[in-house]
Amino acid sequence: MLDIRNLNARVEETEILRNLSLSIKPGEVHAIMGPNGAGKSTLGNVLSGRPGYEVTSGSVEFNGKDLLDMEIEERARAGLFLAFQYPVEIPGVSNMEFLKAAVDARRKHLDLPELSSFDFMKIARETSKRVSLDAAFLKRGVNEGFSGGEKKRNEIMQMMLLEPNLCILDETDSGLDIDALQVVAEGVNAMRDGKRSFIVVTHYQRLLDFIVPDHVHVLAAGRIVKSGGKELALELEAKGYGWLEDEVA
């Protein structure tokens, strides 16, 4: 699914990712943890092609294609989805219109016929129910005036509608109350179908009780310093990151 090899990337003049390698197979869930400023969001941004993030060396293969050679929207249409740590607002553009345009673009790429507004509306309403967002949110501007938790649920709704191949969730759990956390986890679990892969960035073991990962990685100072199974998350919860940094040093 995804093969990252010796990736180095910088923002402005600062090196952030250093020789990062990570391989993700279809159907796998990889959790990425690590201290603030380690480069977790940077990884998501680099993979999705955000302007300002410059890859200096290394390669990324996504379903057999050179990901770094693709435009932002091509990556998205090919099934790479990033749930934002801080979703932005687009005033006046209704959520429904935005979602329809996104789904249209994805379906076009997959050579599927465009959904009629009527059919799409039906699907969108069902999906909003699944993430416990009132259908009224579909009419509001994209994230306009949404609470923190509502924005995160809106991200998950987008993920469900777009049915991506690789989902990168950047701290989707932070700022969520316990019910919302469950909603997000259920959403992700329902989408685990043995083919779709996930990168789940989180600071909390708690989320991983609900979304059980196949692998856990610790990212520190721009590289993966330790990888393990789901029990690594428990160990991190107990001991923090200090011992790892010592180990690396």
Added chain:
Amino acid sequence: MTEQVESLIRKDYAAGFHTSIESDTLKPGLDEEVVRFISAKKEEPQWMLDWRLKAFRAWQEMEEPEWAHVHYPDINFQALSYYSAPKSMADKPKSLDEVDPELLEMYEKLGIPLHEQEALAGVAVDAVIDSVSVVTTYRAKLEEAGVIFCPISEAIARFPDLVQRYLGSVVPQRDNFYAALNSAVFSDGSFVYIPKGVRCPMELSTYFRINEMNTGQFERTLIVAEEGSYVSYLEGCTAPMRDENQLHAAVVELVALDDAQIKYSTVQNWYPGDKEGKGGIYNFVTKRGICHRNARISWTQVETGSAVTWKYPSCILKGDNSVGEFYSVALTNNFQQADTGTKMIHIGKNTSSTIIAKGISAGQSNSAYRGLVRINAGASGARNFTQCDSLLIGDRCGAHTFPYIESKNSSAVIEHEATTSKVSDDQMFLCQQRGLDAEKAVSMIVNGFCREVFKELPMEFAVEAGKLLEVSLEGSVG
């Protein structure tokens, strides 16, 4: 990203073709003889000629205004031709079948079929090319309702009392430099009269087209809504692409008598000039309406064209409880300049006005909102709400806001809000990460910004306006 946004604002002007139609075009220059020529050509009565001459003499003593936030080389008014008509119109066609097929084809190409069966359902169209009205559709159906919708030249002949009574009653001949010029040389335009208590059964629309080179277009529109009547009117405008600038100086007068309502919408897409700022229409327009008791006038405008726009659709709220509204989207790109806004003059008691102005600047363009809210001493209980929002695309464009408030009545409530924002890189990235290309992303963000104004447009035209913005923005991202 900024670069990307900027290159998206470069696209071709779709209405920029020129149709070769043989025309009778007056040689350039302006003097009393020209005014007399136009009047004679239109077979006008003496009173009309006198009215024009009075305007012409006033104009000769006036100076071009310079206060607007726009810059352009001096216009040589003697180098323009003041009259041009398609030759085939010389012996006026009585019906659509007699209209030159070339003309019909031109309108077809612009997306305005004039055959009634193909026309937009429920919209009557008056098509004006250069100096004359070509055809007005659905006249029979309108006449049944008692509605008059015809070229103003025809109204002068057929309804002299109405025209004499109302022409210049809202915008007097010497109101301003361009209005005086228009009053002297206007060649055609539309006349609308809605009788008492009648709700006009369909949208009325005038479509203006400048075709000939070096001609100015000076149309005159007069709409009179009798007591308790209602009309919704739309005007659209385009011109061929040309390297030299062309002048358009129109006057629109609206009269809403007691309890009447007029909705006036404009989708202005005159040729804006090329990427280097060469060519384009100079659009200097005076639009004003007067509201009597309980009357309401709404101006909605989507301004995407012209090299220079100077335009302030205004309301005189004379009657008690009357309402004035102004909803505007002005988009400038490349080297376009727009200085537009409104004037709300509160005279009657409990009058209220709403101003929603959205300015979008891209490329190296400049747009300015200029608005006056005046509350006269007698206008107790007057209210105004003004909201001006500017959206910048890229970092070489500018937006300016000049609100003027004059209140002589302490009971007035005036609220003003203003914001300036940019199409942010984060918004662009969100859209693109969801699979939208950059062009679609910008047009969606800009459309969202304009939503409050678009919802005021008649349905069919709201869609058009959205598409027009998309086209006008093309090339602003790459």
